[in-house]
Amino acid sequence: MPKKKIARKSTAIDMTAMCDVSFLLLTFFMLATKFKPPDPVEVVTPASISDTKVAETNIITITIDKNGRVFFDMDGIPTKHALIDSIDRSMRLGLTPAEKQNFALSSGVGVPFNQLKSFLNLQPADQKSFKSPGIPVDTTLTDSNELFKWVAYARLVNPEARLSVKGDGGVKYPVVRAVFSTLANKKIQGHKFYAVTSLKANPNQKEGEEEEK
C-alpha cells in the first residue's frame, strides 16, 4: 500500500501579480501627476507663516524676478490659446498659428507687446535664451501698463482664474507697488490674490500648541 504522498508546497509566492499591480499604479501616477511647472525665471520667494496652498488649475501667475522684470503666465493650453487669440486681435500683432502654439506651450512671457512676435518665433525650449526685458508695468491704466492688458484679457478668457504673484524677495518696492496697484484696479477685480511664499515656523504656535488659526 503506497503511502499517501503529502504534496510539498513551496513557500515562494508568485510575485508576478503583485508586480503587475504595482507597475500599473506606478504608470498611473507618472502619467496622472504633473511636475512643478517650470518658471520663466529663477525666483527666491520670501517666507511667511501662511500655509495656504495655491490652486493648480485656473491660476494666473505673475512672476517678478530680482531685477524687477515682470513675467506673465497662465495654466491650461486651450485657455492660453484663447488668450493669445484675443491679445493678437486687439493688439494687431499678426501672430502665425505656430507662434500662438509656441505661446500655449511656453512657461510664461516677459516681453512687451512689440517684441512678442519675435519672442514667440522661438521654440519654447529656446525662449529662455531670449533677453526678456519684462512686461512693462506702472500704476496707471494707460497703454504703457501692459500687465494690466494681460491680466484683463486673461480674466475675460477665464473668469474663474485666481491671481498669484510670485516675487523675489529682493525686488524693490516701486515694482511691487506697480504690480499690486494694477491688480487692485476695479476693472480687473484682482484685489484678492495669492502671494507665493515659502513656509516658515509660526512663533506663536511654538509656545502654545492649542492655538489653531
Added chain:
Amino acid sequence: MAQMDTASTGGNKKGGKKKTKKMSTRVDLTPMVDLAFLLITFFMLTTTMNKPQAMQINMPVERNPDDPPPPEVPAAKVLTLILGANNTIWYYEGLQSPEIKNTDYTNIRNIILDKKKKVEAAILPTDKIKSVVIIIKPTNDSNYSNLIDILDEMAIDEIGTYTVVPVTPQEMSLIDQFKNAGGAPPAVN
C-alpha cells in the same frame, strides 16, 4: 505562469548517470516589486508636496471719488511703520509725530505687541475702532521681502486693521533729520 515545466524531461533517475542540476526558470520578483512600490511612494509624495504655499493678500479696491470718506482713526491708536532701506524700520506713534524711531525686523514684534496691549487697555465701549491701526509705508528703497515680512508680522501678531500706503515727503524728511541728528547736528537751512 512565469515558470516552465522542466520536471518531465529528465525522468531517468537510475543508471548512475550524473544528474544535471535542474534550475528553475522562475525569477524572484520581490526586488522588482520593492522597487516599484518605492517609486510609487516617491511619486505620490513629491507631487503632493510640490504645491506652493502662499499668503492670501486682500488689497482694497480702488475708491470712487464720490464714496463716503473712511472713518477717522483716533491718533492714539495709530502706529506707523516706514520700511526703509537695508532692512530698517522707522516707526512713530500717532498720526503726525516728530518723534521717529528706528528699529529692525527682529525687534518690531515687541513694539507692535506693546502698542497693541496699550491700545486695547485704553479702549472705551463707545469706540468705533476697537484695536490698534497699523499703517505700513514702504519706501522706494525697501524690497518685496520687507513687505511680505511685515504683512506676515501682522498675521503673527494678530493685527486685524492695517493698511499699506505710500510714504509722504514729510516722513522722508523726518527720517533724514533723524539720520543727520545721529552724527552731525542737522544742517541749518
